[in-house]
Amino acid sequence: MSEKIRVLISEEEVDARIREIAARISKDYAGKAIHLICVLKGGVFFTCELAKRITVPVSLDFMSVSSYGDDTKSSGVVKIVKDLDQPLEGKDVLIVEDIIDSGRTLSYLIEILKGRKPNSIHLCTLLDKPERRVKKDVVVDYSCFNIPDEFVVGYGLDYAQKYRNLPFIGVVELEEE
Ligand code: IMP
Ligand code: MG
Numbered sequence: 001m002s003e004k005i006r007v008l009i010s011e012e013e014v015d016a017r018i019r020e021i022a023a024r025i026s027k028d029y030a031g032k033a034i035h036l037i038c039v040l041k042g043g044v045f046f047t048c049e050l051a052k053r054i055t056v057p058v059s060l061d062f063m064s065v066s067s068y069g070d071d072t073k074s075s076g077v078v079k080i081v082k083d084l085d086q087p088l089e090g091k092d093v094l095i096v097e098d099i100i101d102s103g104r105t106l107s108y109l110i111e112i113l114k115g116r117k118p119n120s121i122h123l124c125t126l127l128d129k130p131e132r133r134v135k136k137d138v139v140v141d142y143s144c145f146n147i148p149d150e151f152v153v154g155y156g157l158d159y160a161q162k163y164r165n166l167p168f169i170g171v172v173e174l175e176e177e
Contacts, residue, residue, distance in 0.1 A: 001174045001175065001176065001177065002174075002175050002177050003159070003172055003173070003174060003175075004172075004173045004174075004175055005153065005154070005163065005166065005170035005171070005172060005173070006170055006171045006173055007168050007169075007170050008147065008150070008152060008168075008169045008170055008171050009145055009147075009168060009169040010168050011167045011168045014126075014144070014155060014167075014168065014169060015049075017144045017145065018046070018049050018050055018053060018126075018144060019053055021050065021124065021142050021144055022050055022053030022054050022055075023053070024142065025050075025054055025094070025124070025142060026053075026054050026055040026056055029054075029056045029092065029094075030056065031056075032056060032092050033056060033057040033058070033059065033091075033092065034054060034056055034057070034058050034059075034092055034093075034094050035058075035059050035060075035061065035086075035088065035091040035092060035093050035094070035118070036050075036051055036058055036059070036060050036061070036094050036096055037060075037061050037062070037063055037084065037093060037094070037095045037096065037113070038060065038061070038062045038063070038096050039063055039064070039065060039095065039096065039097050039098070039105075039109070040062055040063065040064040040082065041064070041156065041158075041164065042097070042098030042099065042156040042157050042158065042164070043096050043097050043098045043126075043156060044062075044156055045098075045155050045156035045164070045165075046096060046097075046098055046126040046144075046155060046156055047060070047096045050096060050124070059086075059091075061084045061085055061086050062082065062084070062085075063080070063082060063083060063084050063109070064080070064081040064082035065078055065079065065080055065081060065105055065108070065109055066078070066079055066081050078104055078105055078108045078109075080112075087116060088113060088116040088117065088118040089116065089117045089118065090117070090118070090119050091118050091119055092118070092119050092120045093113065093118040093119075093120065093121045093122070094121075094122050094123070094124055095109065095110070095113070095121070095122070095123045095124065096124050096125075097123065097124070097125040097126070098125070098126050098127065098155070098156045098157050099125060099126065099127040099128070099129065099152070099157060100123075100125045100127070100128050100129065100133075100138065100140060100143075101129050101132045101133075102132055102133065102134040102135060103133050103134055103135030103136075103137075103138035104134060104135055106123060106135070106138045107135035107137055107138050110123070110138070122141040122142070123138070123139065123140055123141050123142070124140075124141060124142035124143075125140055125142070125143050125144070126144045126145070126155060126156070127143075127144065127145050127146075127147050127152065127157075127169065128140055128143040128145070128146050128147070129146075129147055129148070129149055130146055131148070131149050132149055145169075147169075150171045151171065151172055152169050152170065152171055152172075153166060153169075153170055153171075153172055154166030154167070154168050154169045154170045155167070155168070155169055157169070159172050
């Protein structure tokens with residue numbers, strides 16, 4: 001079997017949409033500073049592109065949570081692999097994710113982060129698969145694209161750690177050689 005990547009959302013479309021979302025965030029947070037929390041590794045490309053286009057002051061921290069192995073199915077098990085460096089107390093926190101699928105990762109993460117007493121906590125994602133949601137309590141405040149239930153790669157998203165660096169969103173297709 002060989003893998004082929006079909007373009008689902010082009011680089012130009014992703015770029016234009018990130019600009020729109022960044023403008024909306026900048027407006028919503030006018031007069032405040034945003035503490036962006038990048039969920040590694042997948043969220044890193046989106047976080048950088050988004051942060052560059054936000055016009056209010058931004059600080060950044062990183063966290064790594066694992067809910068998936070090198071597989072395309074959720075294990076349902078979530079653990080903190082790397083915690084934040086800085087406290088959240090009194091900060092306006094915006095969590096930046098690559099994709100929200102079942103919502104298990106975020107549901108768990110938001111509960112933990114709320115306990116650290118931020119002033120506010122919101123969620124921004126590059127991609128959302130609403131059909132796949134198991135955790136209905138996860139509210140997505142900013143979503144760039146809703147996508148169908150297909151396994152996607154690129155812009156930070158991987159398939160067995162590959163394809164994160166693709167500048168577009170693509171679907172992995174397996175083909176007989
Ligand atoms: P959730 O806990 O099911 O919402 O899973 C979220 C995490 O699963 C994301 O942060 C990704 O790391 C991974 N994931 C879910 N769907 C995809 C996909 O289509 N491609 C690559 N990774 C995915
Ligand atoms: Mg992720």
